Amino acid sequence: DGGITQSPKYLFRKEGQNVTLSCEQNLNHDAMYWYRQDPGQGLRLIYYSQIVNDFQKGDIAEGYSVSREKKESFPLTVTSAQKNPTAYYLCASSIIGDSPLHFGNGTRLTVT
Amino acid sequence: GESVGLHLPTLSVQEGDNSIINCAYSNSASDYFIWYKQESGKGPQFIIDIRSNMDKRQGQRVTVLLNKTVKHLSLQIAATQPGDSAVYFCAESNDYKLSFGAGTTVTVRA
Numbered sequence: 001d002g003g004i005t006q007s008p009k010y011l012f013r014k015e016g017q018n019v020t021l022s023c024e025q026n027l028n029h030d031a032m033y034w035y036r037q038d039p040g041q042g043l044r045l046i047y048y049s050q051i052v053n054d055f056q057k058g059d060i061a062e063g064y065s066v067s068r069e070k071k072e073s074f075p076l077t078v079t080s081a082q083k084n085p086t087a088y089y090l091c092a093s094s095i096i097g098d099s100p101l102h103f104g105n106g107t108r109l110t111v112t
Numbered sequence: 113g114e115s116v117g118l119h120l121p122t123l124s125v126q127e128g129d130n131s132i133i134n135c136a137y138s139n140s141a142s143d144y145f146i147w148y149k150q151e152s153g154k155g156p157q158f159i160i161d162i163r164s165n166m167d168k169r170q171g172q173r174v175t176v177l178l179n180k181t182v183k184h185l186s187l188q189i190a191a192t193q194p195g196d197s198a199v200y201f202c203a204e205s206n207d208y209k210l211s212f213g214a215g216t217t218v219t220v221r222a
Contacts, residue, residue, distance in 0.1 A: 004155075031208070040121075042201060042212035043156070050208075058209070090155050098144035098163065098205055103155030 003027065004104035006091050011109045013085075021076045021107045023091035030096050032074035036060060037088040037106075046089075049074055050096060078109065085111045122217045125196075131189040133216050135202035138183060144205035147176060147187045149198045150215070156201060159187070194220050 004025045013019045025032065031050045035043040045058030049068040063082025068074055074093075078085045088108050092101035125131045137145070143164040148156035160171045162178050162185075169176050175188040185202050199215040 006155075033210075035212075040214065042214045045209060045211075048209065092155075097208065100146055100158040100161055101156075101210060102158070103148075105153070105155045 004091055004093055004102055006089075006104035006107050008107060009105070011107055013109070013111050015111055016080045017111075018077055018079050019085075019109065019111075021078065021089055021091075021109070023074045023076065023104060024072055025074075025091075025093040025102075025104075026072060027093055027102060028071075029093035029102070030071070031094045032068065033092040033094075033101060034058075034064070034066065034074070034076045035090045035092065037090055043090060046076065078111075085109060120216055121214065122219070124219045124221060125192045126221050127192060127194060129192055131187075131192045131196065131218060133187045133189075133200050133202075133218065135185040135187075135213055136183060137185060137202070137204045139204060139206055139211075140180075140183065142204035142206045145176070145178060145185050146203045146205070146210065147174075147185075148201045148203065148212075149196075150201065151198045159200075189218075192218075192220050194222065196220055 007022045033048040034046040037043050044060050047066040049055035065077045090106045092103045094101045146161040147159040150156045160176050162169045162176045173190045177186045197220045199217050201212050201215045203210045203212045
């Protein structure tokens with residue numbers, strides 16, 4: 001059963017702590033993406049990677065970091081430098097080129 | 113940067129009627145467009161896509177129309193069902209990066 005797995009579904013952290021969100025795909029897709037979704041807004045691109053060991057900043061990369069050591073995995077770290085980290089985080093993957101993104105079911109992060 | 117937007121944040125439709133969801137985009141260089149459906153607590157789900165060399169594409173109960181002259185995209189849903197209640201997003205692709213609009217919340221009335 002191919003797809004994208006994000007874990008956990010809900011995550012709670014104290015302000016000042018770094019937190020890493022997991023994203024795994026078994027679709028054999030080369031490209032992976034992280035988006036942030038806030039209420040009443042569309043999805044905003046944080047980081048993306050088109051190949052292992054390479055990634056690019058999206059529109060709102062400040063306060064986040066990623067790694068792409070394996071094709072299947074693209075973890076996102078929300079650092080303490082992110083001023084407003086509470087949000088719904090969505091991971092996606094696709095084949096290279098103009099093709100639809102396949103999304104996971106997201107991780108809802110709450111920082112207090 | 114340029115972004116995709118939707119004309120209306122909400123749409124209420126009678127069950128069985130046709131729905132039309134509109135989207136305006138501003139980047140004339142965008143060459144690929146996608147409609148997604150998002151249900152509560154889930155990630156966006158692909159509905160249908162269209163490339164810039166086309167002006168219409170049909171799927172099962174859905175049709176996407178692209179008007180490049182006025183930079184307008186629409187999604188038509190035929191015979192709307194309760195399961196169609198969701199938030200619908202249009203997205204445009206430029207350099208293989210997708211930009212999303214704010215979404216339209218569709219509510220189907222019984």
